[in-house]
Amino acid sequence: MTRATRLLTALPQPQRRRLMELAREVTFPEDTRIFEAGGRADRFWVIRSGAVSLDQRVDSLRRVTVAGLGSGDLLGWSWLFPPYEWDFGAVAFSPVRAYEFDAKAVLRLCEEDPALGLTLVRTVAEILAHRLEATRNKLLEQYGLPRRRGVL
Numbered sequence: 141m142t143r144a145t146r147l148l149t150a151l152p153q154p155q156r157r158r159l160m161e162l163a164r165e166v167t168f169p170e171d172t173r174i175f176e177a178g179g180r181a182d183r184f185w186v187i188r189s190g191a192v193s194l195d196q197r198v199d200s201l202r203r204v205t206v207a208g209l210g211s212g213d214l215l216g217w218s219w220l221f222p223p224y225e226w227d228f229g230a231v232a233f234s235p236v237r238a239y240e241f242d243a244k245a246v247l248r249l250c251e252e253d254p255a256l257g258l259t260l261v262r263t264v265a266e267i268l269a270h271r272l273e274a275t276r277n278k279l280l281e282q283y284g285l286p287r288r289r290g291v292l
Contacts, residue, residue, distance in 0.1 A: 146212040146213070146214075147186055147214045147260075147263055147264070147267065148160075148186055148212070148239075149212070150259075150263040150266075151256075151259055151260070151263065152259070155253070155255070155256040155259055155260075158249060158253065158256060159241070159246070159249065159256070159260070160239070162241055162242065162245045162246060162249065163186075163239040163240065163241055164239070164240045164241075164242075165188075165237070165238075165239060165240075166185070166237075166238055166239075166240045167235065167236065167237050167238075168190070168232040168235070168236040168238070169232065169235055170232055170233070170234050170235050171231065171232060172231065172232045172236075173229065173230070173231050174192065174215070174230040174231060174232060174236075175216070175226045175229060175230050176226065176229045177196065177197060177225075177226050177227060177228050177229045178225055178226065179225065179226050180224065180225065180226075181216060181218035181219040181224045181225055181226050181243070182219060182224065182242070182243050182244070183216065183219060183240055183241060183242055183243050184214065184215060184216035184217065184219050184240075184241050184243065184246075185214075185215040185216060185238040185239060185240050185241070186212070186213070186214060186215070186238060186239045186241075187209055187210060187211055187212065187213050187215055187236060187237075187238050188211060188236075188237040188238055188239060189211055189235075189236065189237045190210070190211075190232060190233070190234045190235050190236030190237060190238075191208060191209065191210050191232075191233040191234045191236070192208070192209045192210075192213075192215055192230050192231065192232055192233060192236060193205045193207070193208055193209075193230070193231050193233045194206050194207040194208070194209065194228045194229070194230050195228060195229045195230070195231065196228055196229070197229065203229065206228060206275065207228075207271060207274070207275070208233065214264065214267050215230060215238065216230070217264055217267070217268060219243035219246075220243075220261070220264060224243075246260075
């Protein structure tokens with residue numbers, strides 16, 4: 141499996157600098173629910189340190205962890221796509237430090253700088269493709285099915 145794309149390091153330095161002007165440093169104590177599936181997706185984070193678990197509710201009592209994120213990872217992509225609601229929940233698995241970005245401000249920046257917007261969207265798409273492939277491989281391992289590289 142290839143190394144995951146990191147949002148901030150994937151952007152060229154001038155674009156990264158412009159995006160980082162919108163960043164706000166935040167912290168989440170261990171066991172803090174950062175967002176819940178179905179909630180309004182109006183921001184995203186880049187994790188600086190710590191670990192976050194993405195989960196999905198399977199019934200009224202149980203949640204299943206679907207992915208783990210760590211330093212450098214993008215947390216939240218639903219802010220890019222209507223209906224702008226979280227598809228998963230997220231909880232701090234350990235104390236977390238992150239850069240937080242307001243979605244509206246980032247989208248305005250993307251409109252002002254279309255090259256930055258295109259690079260950002262392509263990078264998020266690459267991150268999502270990597271996560272989809274990782275999830276697919278986990279399912280194949282869980283059910284003992286043969287892997288087919290490059291086929292989704």
